[in-house]
Amino acid sequence: MAHAVAQSDRALAETAAAEAEAERERRKVLTGIGWMVVTTLLFVCVTGIVRHVGPAAPAVEVAFIRYGVGIVLILPILRQMMRKPPSRRAWTFFASRGVVHAMGVMLWFYAMAHIPMAEVTALSYVAPIFVAVGAAIFLGEKLQLPRMLAIGAGIVGALVILRPGFEEIKLGQLAQIGAAPCFAASFLIAKGLTRREDPTVIVAMLSLFTTIALAPAAIAVWVPPSWEMIGWLSLCAVFATAGHWTMTKAFQCAPITVTQPVQFLQLVWATILGIVAFGEPIDPWVILGGGIVVAAATYIAHRERLNARRAVTPPAVATKT
Structure with missing residues (x-):
């Protein structure tokens, strides 16, 4: 009898412990979603500032100043890194990543100055599509039918946004489409680096080498910036750095398959800010196409997480810091 009672008590204790663990996990996921909501707000502040400053100077100069300020913010990390x-080989990859990322940044800053914020944001969701294709080509990941369908859906979403044949494709749109494979290449290099290097060091090196890569082009077209412009871009660097930190916190708390759909809020915030601050009209096709691309990117993130569990490649969250 005593043995049966002990077993019953043990079962109740295990059930209570399981329920408590489930509740902790639920709260952790909700916290991750909260961090991602904050991330979307911070990143839309970045796009808003770039949109505001954009016409005042060449895109490459604006990008150079923003990343140059970013180096100041990461100086403590650089000092610590120099101890070890x-x-x-890692330096070679850091430099290569800086070059391709700089190309993407130049194109992105140009797009921000020439097309509506919502459109830039929606087209930026295409980058994971290029990552999936690049992972299959360069990292040997299998491109199975479900992922191929997701890639196809992402391309359809991009076409819905661009509407070729119905709308004239603008240079700003082409610039943003061109930025996507550059950012994808940057991501894939970082993905390989996470096997040997600390994610914080990877982020610090990205800021350093992107600034170095942007310098020659920025000097070639340099226009003396106003103090107001420098102030805005300094604030932009702060928002971007904070956004990367909150995104890391989100990924630590919740699976990427939970946090990825929340990124669609950035399109919502960008649309609202574009209307309020810049008088940009709502384009339902951009919202629809952006939704399709986000859905496709979310599914690809889900497949990547499954692959990471099987140790095909490191998880994508390791490089999104």
């Missing part, structure tokens, strides 16, 4: 510097 990365390998020569």
Whole structure:
């Protein structure tokens, strides 16, 4: 009898412990969603500032100043890193990533200055599509039918936004489409680096080498910036750095398959800010196409998480910091 009672008590204790663990996990996921909502707000502040400053100077100069200010913010990390510097091979990858990321940044800043914020945001969701294709080509990941269908859906979403044949495709749109494979290449290089390097070091090196890569082009077209412009871009760097930190917190608390759909809020905030601050009209096709692309990117993130569990590649969250 005593044995049966002990077993019953143990079962109740295990059930209570399981329920408590489930409740902790639920709260953790909700916290992750909250961090991602904050992330979308911070990143839309970044796009708003770039949109405001954009016409005042060449895109590459604006990008250079923003990243140059970012280096100041990461100086403590750089000092700490110098105590145990990365390998020569890692430096090569850091530099290569800086070059391709700089190309993407130049195109993105140009797009921000020439097309509506909502459109830039919606087209930016195409980047994970290029990552999926690049992972299959360069990292040997299998491109199975479900992922191929998701990639196809993402392309359809981009076509809905661009509407070729019905609307004239603008240079700003082409710039944003061109930025996507550059950012995808940057992501894939970082993905490989996470196998050997600390994510914080990877982020710090990205700021450093992107600034270096942007410098020659920025100097070639340099226009003396106003103090107001420098102030706005300094604030932009703060928002961007904070956004990367809150995004990391979100990924630590909740699976990427939960946080990825929340990124659609950034399109909502961008649309609202575009209307209020810049008088940009609502384009339902951009919202629809953006929704399709986000759905496709979310599914790809889900497949990537499954692959990460099977140790095909490191999880994508490791490089999104």
